[in-house]
Amino acid sequence: MKKFTVLMMSLLAILMTSCETQEESSIPEIETLISVNDQVVLDFIEVFNETNNSELILGELTANKFPISLETISSKISKTKRSEQFLSFAKTTKNINQREAYEFWLHFDGNKLDPQKLLVAFSPENAEKLNTITAFDLKGNKIALDPMISPDVPVIIIEKNGFHALQLRVEAMNQMLKDAGLQSKDAITFDQSQSFSKASLETTKLTKIELKDDQEPWIKGGAEIYAVTSGIRNTNNEAELKVIPMYYLDHDDEAYYPNQIMLFWDEYRYQAANIQLFEQDSNYNYQELIGIIIDGVAQIAGTLSGQSWINALGTIAGAIIEVLPDSWLTDDDDYVDSFYTIEKNKSYSNYYGASRNAKVNLSPFTVLEN
Known part of the structure; x- marks a missing residue:
């Protein structure tokens, strides 16, 4: 009986030692996390x-x-x-x-x-x-x-959420707008303009832009800015939206001369459109942002057909702003500025947006067929 008791105590000691060793090994050192x-x-x-x-x-x-x-x-x-x-x-x-x-x-x-x-x-x-x-x-x-x-x-x-990520996301955002019926399937990009059926394309070109404040810490580098353009597609006042990347636009208080086409007038029924600037930020990912915009425009879609086209154009741009989170319009940097009712054959020089965070030069430009 004594031998049996000694044996059991020895086995118990071994088991306790084993458990302590396992517990110790399963706890990571804080310094290594x-x-x-x-x-x-x-x-x-x-x-x-x-x-x-x-x-x-x-x-x-x-x-x-x-x-x-x-x-x-x-x-x-x-x-x-x-x-x-x-x-x-x-x-x-x-x-x-x-x-x-x-x-x-x-x-x-x-x-x-x-x-x-x-x-x-x-x-x-x-x-x-x-x-x-x-x-x-x-x-x-x-x-x-x-x-x-x-x-x-x-x-x-x-x-991983910078310049090259924006290139991928612009493609996805435009596809989401198409899927929601807010961008026509034959919407034009500059890369596609060579194959467009007309002999020439009437556009509005951005020749100069300057940001007042991009509000970015130094470690976030250049601002990843993109534009959401909006106009009236047809006589029913249906909205036409597009996302346009502005990869070159890096820093505030610096003038850029991109000669970038912003508006293709063949996409719109009427000769005026809006340009609204946003910055890619981590507070909302690209899907959430476009989802918010799609919902906002969808909410007012039923009211557009009864309005004059010029009022409908303002209503679309207003709907985009109204659905944005309040913080975007105060101390955050996701929303930059809005240029309302840009006319087809008109030039704009040192023209400030509604929030005065951006200043642009815009001019009519015809792309001729080769």
């Missing part, structure tokens, strides 16, 4: 530090005004197991619910770049609400930066 975005940065730093990669990547970043895509990075760097792992993780997402594209750009306000001082940071979605931004040096050490004060050292920024 790290965000997904920070891990992307650390993985990129490892790839960057591999032979020749730093020189190739920095050369590409300094040579380009716009952010470079993950595909461009992939074509430049050495193909190793580590780089393949990084590229497979940070891939472009093109599904309907989440169109994201990793991109890279260099923030540096100085004259001579010192690679030894280089930092890398991931652009957070809520940068304007943070007290500090997490960056890492090339040894993987964590550095805290002020989101509103531009650092005096070079920083490679990684983000």
